[in-house]
Amino acid sequence: xxxxxxxxxxxxxxxxxxxxxxxxxxxxxxxxxxxxxxxxxxxxxxxxxxxxxxxxxxxxxxxxxxxxxxxxxxxxxxxxxxxxxxxxxxxxxxxxxxxxxxxxxxxxxxxxxxxxxxxxxxxxxxxxxxxxxxxxxxxxxxxxxxxxxxxxxxxxxxxxxxxxxxxxxxxxxxxxxxxxxxxxxxxxxxxxxxxxxxxxxxxxxxxxxxxxxxxxxxxxxxxxxxxxxxxxxxxxxxxxxxxxxxxxxxxxxxxxxxxxxxxxxxxxxxxxxxxxxxxxxxxxxxxxxxxxxxxxxxxxxxxxxxxxxxxxxxxxxxxxxxxxxxxxxxxxxxxxxxxxxxxxxxxxxxxxxxxx
Amino acid sequence: xxxxxxxxxxxxxxxxxxxxxxxxxxxxxxxxxxxxxxxxxxxxxxxxxxxxxxxxxxxxxxxxxxxxxxxxxxxxxxxxxxxxxxxxxxxxxxxxxxxxxxxxxxxxxxxxxxxxxxxxxxxxxxxxxxxxxxxxxxxxxxxxxxxxxxxxxxxxxxxxxxxxxxxxxxxxxxxxxxxxxxxxxxxxxxxxxxxxxxxxxxxxxxxxxxxxxxxxxxxxxxxxxxxxxxxxxxxxxxxxxxxxxxxxxxxxxxxxxxxxxxxxxxxxxxxxxxxxxxxxxxxxxxxxxxxxxxxxxxxxxxxxxxxxxxxxxxxxxxxxxxxxxxxxxxxxxxxxxxxxxxxxxxxxxxxxxxxxxxxxxxxxxxxxxxxxxxxxxxxxxxxxxxxxxxxxxxxxxxxxxxxxxxxxxxxxxxxxxxxxxxxxxxxxxxxxxxxxxxxxxxxxxxxxxxxxxxxxxxxxxxxxxxxxxxxxxxxxxxxxxxxxxxxxxxxxxxxxxxxxxxxxxxxxxxxxxxxxxxxxxxxxxxxxxxxxxxxxxxxxxxxxxxxxxxxxxxxxxxxxxxxxxxxxxxxxxxxxxxxxxxxxxxx
Numbered sequence: 039x040x041x042x043x044x045x046x047x048x049x050x051x052x053x054x055x056x057x058x059x060x061x062x063x064x065x066x067x068x069x070x071x072x073x074x075x076x077x078x079x080x081x082x083x084x085x086x087x088x089x090x091x092x093x094x095x096x097x098x099x100x101x102x103x104x105x106x107x108x109x110x111x112x113x114x115x116x117x118x119x120x121x122x123x124x125x126x127x128x129x130x131x132x133x134x135x136x137x138x139x140x141x142x143x144x145x146x147x148x149x150x151x152x153x154x155x156x157x158x159x160x161x162x163x164x165x166x167x168x169x170x171x172x173x174x175x176x177x178x179x180x181x182x183x184x185x186x187x188x189x190x191x192x193x194x195x196x197x198x199x200x201x202x203x204x205x206x207x208x209x210x211x212x213x214x215x216x217x218x219x220x221x222x223x224x225x226x227x228x229x230x231x232x233x234x235x236x237x238x239x240x241x242x243x244x245x246x247x248x249x250x251x252x253x254x255x256x257x258x259x260x261x262x263x264x265x266x267x268x269x270x271x272x273x274x275x276x277x278x279x280x281x282x283x284x285x286x287x288x289x290x291x292x293x294x295x296x297x298x299x300x301x302x303x304x305x306x307x308x309x310x311x312x313x314x315x316x317x318x319x320x321x322x323x324x325x326x327x328x329x330x331x332x333x334x335x336x337x338x339x340x341x342x343x344x345x346x347x348x349x350x351x352x353x354x355x356x357x358x359x360x361x362x363x364x365x366x367x368x369x370x371x372x373x374x375x376x377x378x379x380x381x382x383x384x385x386x387x388x389x390x391x392x393x394x
Numbered sequence: 395x396x397x398x399x400x401x402x403x404x405x406x407x408x409x410x411x412x413x414x415x416x417x418x419x420x421x422x423x424x425x426x427x428x429x430x431x432x433x434x435x436x437x438x439x440x441x442x443x444x445x446x447x448x449x450x451x452x453x454x455x456x457x458x459x460x461x462x463x464x465x466x467x468x469x470x471x472x473x474x475x476x477x478x479x480x481x482x483x484x485x486x487x488x489x490x491x492x493x494x495x496x497x498x499x500x501x502x503x504x505x506x507x508x509x510x511x512x513x514x515x516x517x518x519x520x521x522x523x524x525x526x527x528x529x530x531x532x533x534x535x536x537x538x539x540x541x542x543x544x545x546x547x548x549x550x551x552x553x554x555x556x557x558x559x560x561x562x563x564x565x566x567x568x569x570x571x572x573x574x575x576x577x578x579x580x581x582x583x584x585x586x587x588x589x590x591x592x593x594x595x596x597x598x599x600x601x602x603x604x605x606x607x608x609x610x611x612x613x614x615x616x617x618x619x620x621x622x623x624x625x626x627x628x629x630x631x632x633x634x635x636x637x638x639x640x641x642x643x644x645x646x647x648x649x650x651x652x653x654x655x656x657x658x659x660x661x662x663x664x665x666x667x668x669x670x671x672x673x674x675x676x677x678x679x680x681x682x683x684x685x686x687x688x689x690x691x692x693x694x695x696x697x698x699x700x701x702x703x704x705x706x707x708x709x710x711x712x713x714x715x716x717x718x719x720x721x722x723x724x725x726x727x728x729x730x731x732x733x734x735x736x737x738x739x740x741x742x743x744x745x746x747x748x749x750x751x752x753x754x755x756x757x758x759x760x761x762x763x764x765x766x767x768x769x770x771x772x773x774x775x776x777x778x779x780x781x782x783x784x785x786x787x788x789x790x791x792x793x794x795x796x797x798x799x800x801x802x803x804x805x806x807x808x809x810x811x812x813x814x815x816x817x818x819x820x821x822x823x824x825x826x827x828x829x830x831x832x833x834x835x836x837x838x839x840x841x842x843x844x845x846x847x848x849x850x851x852x853x854x855x856x857x858x859x860x861x862x863x864x865x866x867x868x869x870x871x872x873x874x875x876x877x878x879x880x881x882x883x884x885x886x887x888x889x890x891x892x893x894x895x896x897x898x899x900x901x902x903x904x905x906x907x908x909x910x911x912x913x914x915x916x917x918x919x920x921x922x923x924x925x926x927x928x929x930x931x932x933x934x935x936x937x938x939x940x941x942x943x944x945x946x947x948x949x950x951x952x953x954x955x956x957x958x959x960x961x962x963x964x965x966x967x968x969x970x971x972x973x974x975x976x977x978x979x980x981x
Contacts (some may be wrong), residue, residue: 047893051900054844075836075917076924077767085766088433088847089774095851099858107887109656109858110866112798127795136786141752141781148759149774153766154696159964160957161761164698175752177746181492181788185742188792189735195794196731213421213558213649232648245426245648260728273726278649279552280661282726283799288799294549295661297645300728326882348879355878357869359545360552361559366877380928 057305079156086153093146116314117288118305119195198303204269210244211281211294214363216354219244220257222388228253232277238393247391254390262354262371265379266309274300284357293358306373314350323350414514415939417786419521420499421832427492430528434483435771439475439899446892448874470873474543474845475561477871481546486576489679489817491524497682497824498587498611500832503798504828504930505605507946512589516582518928523579524807527572534568542569547668550643550661557650561756566923570629574945577626584615598949608704610685614678620717621674628667665727669720681709683820684751687773690823691755694770695762695924696964698954701754715744725793734793741791746785746870756909758928768842769826775850776819806899807857815853830923834935835916841908848901855894859887927953927967951978
């Protein structure tokens with residue numbers, strides 16, 4: 039398949055080059071001073087028509103992209119604020135599409151309609167304050183609406199009160215993996231610093247200060263479990279370079295910065311199990327497994343191992359360039375019912391148990 | 395100052411190498427910029443191959459990357475290096491120096507009616523510093539551990555710690571040195587442009603009669619002078635952190651089994667300093683392209699540019715706003731969310747002058763008599779990509795919406811369309827339009843048409859689908875997305891994008907061929923091939939230092955008297971006096 043595509047491209051390129059050389063032979067025989075390289079009526083005509091065709095092309099590529107790839111856009115939001123986020127996104131998108139369709143139509147239609155003809159004179163039309171006013175004030179009004187809505191949503195998302203009920207979780211980033219630290223029974227994270235990382239023969243995975251009693255019941259894990267319907271306040275840390283904790287299904291992202299603690303909060307609303315049953319997700323997973331099956335056939339034919347079938351899981355990805363394995367810095371997120379979460383948590387070892 | 399003052403004897407060296415003639419310096423900028431552009435675009439094609447067919451062996455990798463592509467498979471570190479150097483080269487070396495350097499130098503003296511820049515010597519120094527910084531940047535490709543690979547934004551600590559990645563060793567040092575020299579070059583150039591525009595305008599060339607190209611170059615130079623020094627300070631502080639153990643940007647770091655001594659610095663500080671230049675930089679790249687478009691659209695539409703005053707006002711508004719929006723690159727950097735609100739507000743305001751510009755361009759075309767020369771096509775193309783790319787800025791500039799698309803391919807699609815492709819189209823429009831002025835010969839129009847149409851289709855083919863993989867949640871700067879089965883259904887899109895990119899790359903060969911061929915064998919040009927109003931077309935075709943043989947022409951009208959009623963021709967150059975009873979437009 040790859041080779042075929044490459045060959046096609048090569049062939050196309052050689053045809054292009056051959057055509058160009060031919061044009062050159064035609065274009066070269068006369069080289070006295072003239073204006074033959076300035077567009078004439080014929081050039082205006084066919085380029086004007088192509089401008090119109092280009093408008094059709096822009097519309098077609100838009101329609102085709104939505105038709106073919108529309109299913110990859112924004113998967114269903116799995117957090118409380120995610121629903122608001124999506125609403126704002128689709129309002130903005132609708133607006134953008136409206137403006138895009140109209141302005142591109144005007145631009146390319148005018149380019150086609152007013153393509154130059156001999157003997158024609160353009161309209162001398164240099165100014166119109168009224169028009170300028172109209173197309174200043176309309177964006178002002180529309181943007182004012184968007185700004186207000188955006189800022190309202192932003193402050194709802196970012197100004198989370200430290201409510202008692204919220205689960206506090208630390209996301210800890212390092213080249214090239216993630217760890218999560220739960221605050222334990224007291225729901226208070228113990229102090230931590232990179233200076234403590236070498237204590238206890240490297241068992242102190244995220245550098246908890248063992249002299250801080252709040253830290254003793256902390257739990258460090260490599261797989262993020264979240265109870266559904268309960269607010270989670272994330273505290274992000276990094277031990278080496280910048281990372282970014284990106285959880286696309288929850289419309290959540292925050293950078294992890296060495297030397298400081300950053301925060302983000304959301305309330306998961308759909309468990310992993312429920313998401314796996316979601317019809318859109320089922321279709322997506324089927325599509326992916328079909329692709330993986332096809333790729334596996336090729337791999338098996340080459341004597342390599344087949345790919346595992348895929349099952350949906352929420353993801354935490356690194357979204358800030360952090361080095362060679364940036365592309366593979368991930369952690370699985372499992373959203374589950376509170377009781378499942380509690381029984382999972384009961385099986386984990388606390389920091390005090392680890393360092394004993 | 396008379397023309398005689400410049401009639402000194404020119405040797406080969408003073409004429410072609412250490413020239414102080416703005417026209418020669420402009421050509422030097424253009425050719426250096428094009429060479430850097432070839433390198434930058436070639437790099438993007440290499441990493442596009444990797445993205446479409448991840449971890450597949452390619453012969454071309456083995457031959458170009460050597461030991462960095464064992465058995466022809468690209469190494470992840472090299473992927474990051476290619477992305478980094480592609481970004482750096484395209485943003486700074488091609489679209490800043492190559493675009494501004496070329497056309498500010500060529501057009502400022504010629505369009506305002508000056509014999510040269512205010513300081514020919516500084517102008518020469520500016521070019522040679524640019525040349526030197528290009529050489530250092532290219533040299534960094536050949537160091538043992540590879541060139542800088544921390545992304546073109548070189549955020550520390552990744553860029554500060556050699557332990558973090560191989561590219562953060564000597565490669566990063568050379569990157570910083572190269573950029574420091576580049577900034578010096580850019581500052582000398584910008585100061586020269588500002589002084590020249592303010593002081594050396596010919597008689598009658600009031601600020602309100604300036605062509606919009608000059609307004610754009612002038613304001614661009616001011617933005618450059620305001621913001622580039624801040625990047626220089628960021629670079630110097632980073633050099634201190636890297637080499638002298640200071641802690642401006644670093645704190646609490648544990649890497650490779652070792653706690654480092656850095657205390658109290660903050661990477662967020664670097665982000666502020668970087669984007670204080672980084673965002674205005676977008677407009678440093680874009681405004682000259684818009685200026686060129688204004689000129690090319692009006693000339694080829696045979697119509698006055700619509701809303702001259704509004705165009706000047708929007709350039710000024712964009713310039714002002716551009717310096718107070720940098721924080722929209724940092725909504726999720728950990729800075730105070732309240733700052734995020736402020737930056738959302740200022741950022742979305744920029745949409746207003748941008749919209750005014752787009753509407754004015756469209757109205758300029760209305761009822762015109764469009765001469766669809768290649769330069770005109772690229773200018774129309776610019777307006778198209780400027781709109782498509784600009785609109786998604788409404789999403790990215792909104793702090794809320796940015797949360798989920800930040801640093802994904804959605805951003806890549808947005809800025810490539812709005813500043814990458816648009817500015818590149820501006821560069822091409824400028825080259826097609828002013829090639830006769832630069833080289834005394836015409837570019838072949840048919841090759842120009844082929845170049846435009848293939849590029850235009852491919853630009854949308856490459857960047858439109860990228861919005862989709864971005865909205866699907868795929869982060870940028872991933873060596874491959876095979877580590878996430880969840881993204882397997884995006885593999886097709888990546889193949890489509892790469893095929894379009896390869897064809898677009900091939901189309902640029904057509905341009906290069908046309909450029910080189912026409913430089914030596916192109917049709918000799920007539921005095922004013924596009925029947926344009928501006929002063930540069932009154933200067934003799936054959937270059938000499940001093941621009942005009944006799945007196946500098948006086949200016950009697952603005953630059954946009956196209957198709958003015960009462961005149962036989964459909965253009966009235968700026969040096970033609972008003973007829974008896976003819977009124978100049980109030981503008």
